[in-house]
Amino acid sequence: MRVISGDKRGISLEAVPGQKTRPTTDRVKESIFNIITPYIDGGKVLDLFAGSGALGIETLSRGAEFAVFIDVSFNSIKCIKKNLAQTEYQKSAEVYKADWKTAIDKLAKREMKFDYVFLDPPYVEFQEKIPQIVTALEEKNLLCTNAIIVCEHENKYNMPLISAELFKQQHYKYGNTGITVLYRLGGN
Template sequence: MRVISGERKGTRLKAVPGDQTRPTTDKVKESLFNVIGPYFNGGRALDLFAGSGGLGIESLSRGCEEAVFVDQHHKAVQTIQDNLRTTHYTDQARVLKKDVAVALAELASEEPFK
């Protein structure tokens, strides 16, 4: 896994150890961001069931100002934090170790994600 485009293009990302998480492949990530990429101009990203954090990190690399990562599994949270350190995005990220429904309820009162 790697960052496909943007300021951290080519940076390798760790995958979550074990077989509980299936990372988004580079090919799928590239297709997704080819569709939504032209709409990136600052803003906030929300990476639910974040796993390794690849999608949120890709968003940061392409110009999002902040990303919130949500996953309830300890190994995933550790991997996200490692990948954020590798890409130097720790100051632009918030990692929540919570159930997605709980996190969404808490995030509802904040600035919208766009």
């Protein structure tokens, strides 16, 4: 696993030890960033269910200003911190051990807003909850006007339309992986 492009291109990243996480493959990561890179212009990243932090770190490497990494696993938090040190992005990031609901509430209290959000939860436990998580991000006012949300799930999962008034939604399939990209349509 490595940083694919940008300032830290080629730097190796550690994967979370064990079999509980499913790192985004370089092929899928490259496809995601081929889709969203034209929209990256500074801004803040929320990497929810961050695992190794590879998606948030890739976004920093490509020009995002700041990233918040959230994961409930202690091993993931250790791995994210190692990868941030490896890429020298410690000062451009915050890392928190928390479940998604607690994290969203705490970020809302701080009145944080994000331009890019990555949702890559464990498929079996959480992929059906992605619409609920996106709704919570919207309701808690954590999304910038033209935020982009990238959701990773099984390719067999057909993510329901969140809200045609709030989001433009596009689906992609790469082997066993499905990607749904939500483009926020203005607003507050």
